[in-house]
Amino acid sequence: MEITGVEARERGVRRLFLAIPLSKGLREELALFLQRFRPRFETATGGGGGISWVPLQNLHLTIKFFGDVGLSGERRIVEAVERYVRDVTPFALDLHGVGTFPGASRSPRVVWFGCRGQVEEVTTAVEGLEYVLERIGWAREKRGFKPHLTIARIRRPIPASATLTSLLDDFRDERFGTWPVDEWTLFRSELLATGAVYHAVHRFPLAR
Incomplete structure (x- = not known):
């Protein structure tokens, strides 16, 4: 169970994750797309109940989730990432296509935007960071890194249907634009009564 913002402050910890935020222009493009996609998806899955859509301002590409971290742990993370990104060159991703985990035929639980472009470069950079963080006490992710943006989580079983499969096929090759990452x-x-709010606490410029 996630702790609230008040509880986190009382414990002297902060719930942290490292990510790549979206550009404003791309966020606006996705907002227009979701106006078309969301009602069709909810219809194809039998209604919107049990589907939690990620607020546009919270959309991001997660690099590493740390969980609840104390001040000393946060300092170690910042120092390690600062050193590491000095050798990571900027790259560009293309937001491309919509899909689900698992696939539409297996009661999906997550809806995502896919990434193309310099995927190999970002994957290599993230995997290298995992080794760096492991040396200061953070376990490496067991699952391989697959860059994507989660746009919805599904809290109830959704039976397989030809309608849902057809809908995802319609948007499988949808292109949303290039995403420069520097x-x-x-x-x-911070978990509030109205949902999670994300605050940027440190920015790490990539190599110039």
Whole structure:
């Protein structure tokens, strides 16, 4: 169970994750797309109940989720990432296509935007960072890094249907634009009654 912002402050910890935020222009492009996609998806899955859509301002590409971290742990993270990104060159991703985890035939739980472009470069950079963070006490992710943006989480079972499969096929090759990445950001997540709010606490410019 996630702790609230008040509880986190009382414990002297902050819920942290490292991510790549979206540009304003791309966020606006996705807002227009979701106006078309969301009602069709909710219809194809039998209604909007049990589907939690990620607010546009919270959309990001997660690099590493740390969880609840004390001040000394946060300092170690910042120092390690600062050193590491000095050798990470800027890259560009293309937001491309919509899909689900698992696939539409297996009761999906997550809806995502896909990434293309310099995927190999960002994957290599993230995997290298995992080794760096492991040396200061953070376990490496067991699952391989697959860059994507989560746009919705599904809290109820959704039976397979030809309608849902057809809908996802319609948007599988949708293109949303190029996403230049020249910095990573450490975010603090604060859980409020209205939902999670993300605050940027440190920015890490990539190599110039």
